[in-house]
Each structure stands twice: as structure tokens, then as C-alpha cells.
Amino acid sequence: MFKILAILVIPIVAYAFEWKHHDNKELKTVLDAIHEKCPTITRVYQLSHSSIRGVPLYVIEFASKPGKHTPLVPEFKYIANMHGNEVLGRELLLKLADYLCDKYNEGNAEAQKLIETTRIHLLPCMNPDGWQVATDTGGKDYLLGRTNNHSIDLNRNFPDLDRIMFSNELGHLEHNNHLLSMVDRLTQPIQPETRSVIEWIMTTPFVLSANFHGGDLVANYPYDESRSGSTTEYSRSPDDETFRHLAQAYSTNHADMWSPNHEPCGLMGYNFGKQGGITNGAAWYSVPGGMQDFNYLSSNDFEITVELGCEKYPDADQLENEWERNKDALLAYMWEVHSGIKGQIKDAVTGKPIPHAIIHVRNITGNNVYDIMHDVTSVHDGDYYRLLTPGDYEVTAYKDGYLPKTQPIQVFNPAHTEARRVDFELVSNLPPVTLDGYGNGIDYEAYHDAMNPRPNDLSKRWYQVLLKQYHNPPN
Numbered sequence: 454m455f456k457i458l459a460i461l462v463i464p465i466v467a468y469a470f471e472w473k474h475h476d477n478k479e480l481k482t483v484l485d486a487i488h489e490k491c492p493t494i495t496r497v498y499q500l501s502h503s504s505i506r507g508v509p510l511y512v513i514e515f516a517s518k519p520g521k522h523t524p525l526v527p528e529f530k531y532i533a534n535m536h537g538n539e540v541l542g543r544e545l546l547l548k549l550a551d552y553l554c555d556k557y558n559e560g561n562a563e564a565q566k567l568i569e570t571t572r573i574h575l576l577p578c579m580n581p582d583g584w585q586v587a588t589d590t591g592g593k594d595y596l597l598g599r600t601n602n603h604s605i606d607l608n609r610n611f612p613d614l615d616r617i618m619f620s621n622e623l624g625h626l627e628h629n630n631h632l633l634s635m636v637d638r639l640t641q642p643i644q645p646e647t648r649s650v651i652e653w654i655m656t657t658p659f660v661l662s663a664n665f666h667g668g669d670l671v672a673n674y675p676y677d678e679s680r681s682g683s684t685t686e687y688s689r690s691p692d693d694e695t696f697r698h699l700a701q702a703y704s705t706n707h708a709d710m711w712s713p714n715h716e717p718c719g720l721m722g723y724n725f726g727k728q729g730g731i732t733n734g735a736a737w738y739s740v741p742g743g744m745q746d747f748n749y750l751s752s753n754d755f756e757i758t759v760e761l762g763c764e765k766y767p768d769a770d771q772l773e774n775e776w777e778r779n780k781d782a783l784l785a786y787m788w789e790v791h792s793g794i795k796g797q798i799k800d801a802v803t804g805k806p807i808p809h810a811i812i813h814v815r816n817i818t819g820n821n822v823y824d825i826m827h828d829v830t831s832v833h834d835g836d837y838y839r840l841l842t843p844g845d846y847e848v849t850a851y852k853d854g855y856l857p858k859t860q861p862i863q864v865f866n867p868a869h870t871e872a873r874r875v876d877f878e879l880v881s882n883l884p885p886v887t888l889d890g891y892g893n894g895i896d897y898e899a900y901h902d903a904m905n906p907r908p909n910d911l912s913k914r915w916y917q918v919l920l921k922q923y924h925n926p927p928n
């Protein structure tokens with residue numbers, strides 16, 4: 454007996470990425486083709502609501518296990534084409550997906566490491582109806598197609614959490630994370646496209662993201678809304694240093710966003726190159742109800758807004774060149790999701806993960822010691838992620854029913870390396886165990902330790918904050 458070796462000839466219709474403005478149907482076709490090339494590391498899915506005219510909002514996900522959160526693997530997202538007539542980001546994200554897939558298949562070590570250590574979500578188009586209007590009307594108008602089909606600007610349609618946070622500040626209540634439950638009124642109805650993204654943010658533990666626009670060339674960071682109501686005013690967030698670094702990670706890896714030698718956009722334009730290609734949002738112009746600040750104030754996510762160039766709807770023959778100008782920045786910014794620290798919070802006795810623990814950070818670098826008054830929380834498997842710039846810090850983990858624990862750490866952020874791991878095992882503050890186990894004789898040593906935890910003002914501060922918030926809901 455001998456076996457005949459059959460040579461299987463599989464007809465492969467190679468998918469080749471085409472530089473063009475892909476319409477709303479072609480967008481899905483491109484994502485499906487990429488999934489076919491990279492079936493084990495990608496998934497194409499749609500957000501919870503379609504656009505008003507019924508076009509689904511499609512996302513392509515890259516991960517070693519697509520479809521679910523893996524503990525200690527940070528989640529990242531890029532969103533483009535939120536303003537329907539700002540279309541470059543849409544094509545860049547389609548190309549980025551194609552590029553990541555090809556590089557992974559080619560065995561490119563960097564692409565493989567990025568995908569194996571990160572869960573990446575790309576939403577090339579948040580406003581397909583606006584894109585259709587802009588495209589049908591020639592794509593040259595400054596505003597046509599900007600809004601959704603109800604004429605609502607989606608980047609003004611998010612609940613205005615800045616206002617809640619600013620009023621907290623006035624009440625000396627420095628509580629500025631996970632504020633969505635404090636919203637008690639909306640200035641306009643939440644649109645389906647916005648609702649989709651809110652639900653996405655609330656159900657996915659994103660760590661870092663960027664939102665692509667057009668009309669200028671700059672990386673814009675929180676806050677987008679001014680404290681005083683002024684149209685232009687630097688509006689500093691507690692993570693100002695980290696946000697400036699993140700914005701620079703994009704601008705300095707872009708062909709010339711960082712450079713003072715290019716012309717400003719339009720007659721009234723500002724040369725952001727003079728400040729390294731970055732700007733605080735409100736220092737440029739104040740935006741209430743924007744998506745960027747909503748991410749930071751409603752979740753653990755840090756988001757910046759990237760303006761990709763003067764031309765909102767560039768001709769198709771410029772797209773490939775724009776990809777070359779943005780490619781390194783797109784990749785470098787994704788790697789930033791691995792900066793700072795990450796870890797797992799567990800119960801010291803049972804070893805079970807502790808979700809919803811609070812991670813507070815104090816910057817103790819040099820003489821510039823301060824609390825970063827923006828806490829992150831651990832997610833379902835007790836894992837947490839805290840973006841930080843290089844320096845010395847004290848990190849404290851809190852959870853009701855446990856003694857807080859503080860660890861001093863150093864952050865170095867070596868390039869293309871996972872975040873430094875800092876785990877916490879928290880000890881319950883329940884009454885102490887008796888010596889004989891039958892209620893006779895208290896273990897005084899254990900009791901003393903339990904009742905006299907290391908003095909920690911922050912712990913007290915947090916309880917005051919939570920109590921105040923509970924008893925004095927904002928008007």
C-alpha cells in the first residue's frame with residue numbers, strides 16, 4: 454500500500470487594499486476581507502445601535518483571543534469619521550487594519566508582540582450618514598455632512614461630565630472619575646451613534662484611545678471644556694503631564710505635525726507646530742459634550758483628539774501619502790497603552806480577584822510631590838491599568854471592607870514593553886479571629902493591626918468624598 458500525496462490547489466483570490474474613499478458598504482467588505490486573511494486574531498462586530506439611516510457601526514478587533522477581555526491585556530480603541538465630512542481617519546483605520554493583519558502574517562515581531570499583548574478595536578466610521586451627505590455633495594464644503602442625520606454634532610452630544618466635575622471642584626470635592634451616574638439632565642437627546650459609543654465605553658475596559666478629525670493638524674488633549682465658560686482657556690486635568698506625553702507620542706511620530714515649519718490651516722489658523730504639534734483642548738476652543746473628556750470622566754479610558762490635516766476630505770490620490778505620514782504615529786500611539794503600571798488586586802486570604810477597587814496615585818518624583826486626583830478602578834478580573842510618565846510614585850489600592858495598601862514604585866516605560874506589573878493583596882478589615890476559635894480570648898496582635906492601619910489621609914478623604922456624594926447629590 455502506498456499513499457498518494459494529493460496536492461491541494463486552493464484558489465486564493467488575494468485581497469489587495471485599494472487607495473480610495475470606501476463607501477459604507479465597501480467599508481464592511483474591507484473589514485470582512487481582512488478578517489478572512491487573519492481569522493484567528495480578528496473579529497468584526499457592530500456596536501449596539503445603527504446610524505439613523507440604518508447603517509451599522511462596524512468595528513474590527515485585533516487580539517490573540519478576539520471577543521473577550523483577557524486579564525492584564527489592556528484594551529485600546531481608535532475612532533474615526535465622527536464628523537461625517539472629516540474622512541481621512543476612516544481610510545487610515547482601514548489601512549491600519551490591513552497593515553496589522555499583513556505584518557502579523559508575515560511574522561513581523563513588533564506587530565505580533567503588539568497584537569499578543571493588546572486588545573485593539575478600530576471603528577473607522579462613527580457617522581456613516583454624515584459621510585454619505587458629505588460624499589454626495591462633493592466633499593468640499595466645510596460643514597456639509599459634519600452632523601448625523603438629525604443635524605446633531607456627535608462631538609457635542611455626550612453627557613457634559615466636565616460641568617459635573619467642575620461643580621465638584623467648587624465644592625472641594627475632587628471626585629472626577631466614573632461620573633456618568635451623576636448626570637441628571639441632558640441638553641439634547643442622545644443620538645443612536647453616541648449611545649452606541651457610550652455603551653461600548655461602559656462595557657469595555659478601555660485604557661487608551663484616540664478620535665480622528667480633520668480641519669487642522671494637531672494632537673489635542675483634555676480638558677476640551679473650559680472651567681470659566683471662556684471660549685479659550687487652558688483647562689488642566691489631573692493627568693496633564695501624562696496627556697501631554699500621549700499627545701506628543703502622536704505628534705512627534707507624525708511626518709510634520711510637530712514641526713513649526715508648516716503653514717497654519719486657513720487664514721485664521723494657528724501654527725500648533727510652535728508648541729510641538731499639541732494643544733490643550735479648551736486652550737484652543739472650548740467644547741462642551743465632547744467624546745474625549747467623556748471617556749476620561751466616565752471610565753478608566755484616556756483619550757486624545759487628533760486633527761489629521763487642513764483638508765477634511767482629501768482627494769483619493771493623497772490617501773497613500775497621508776498613510777505614510779501617519780503610519781509611525783498610529784503605531785507609536787498604540788504602544789502607549791503599555792506605559793505606566795498594571796496589575797491585579799486580590800484578596801490576601803482567598804486569592805480571589807477584587808473588582809472595582811480604587812487605584813490612587815501620588816507623584817513623588819523629585820521635589821514636585823502631588824496627588825494625581827483622578828483614580829482608576831480595577832475591572833472584572835481584579836486587573837487595573839494606570840498610564841503614567843516615567844518617575845517615582847506611591848500607589849494605593851482601596852476597597853470597601855479591606856485595609857488600604859500602598860506601594861512605592863518607579864516607572865521607566867521602556868519602549869515596546871508591557872507596563873510594569875504591580876499587584877496588590879488586600880487584607881479584610883473584618884473583626885479579628887479569636888485565639889481558640891470559639892470566641893474566647895481575642896488575638897490582640899491581629900486586633901491591633903486591624904484597628905490601627907498605617908495612617909492614611911487619602912483613605913479618609915475618599916470616604917468623605919463618597920459620603921458627601923451619597924448625601925448631597927448635585928443639583
Ligand SMILES: [Zn+2]
Nearest residue numbers: 536539666667
Ligand atoms: Zn471634527
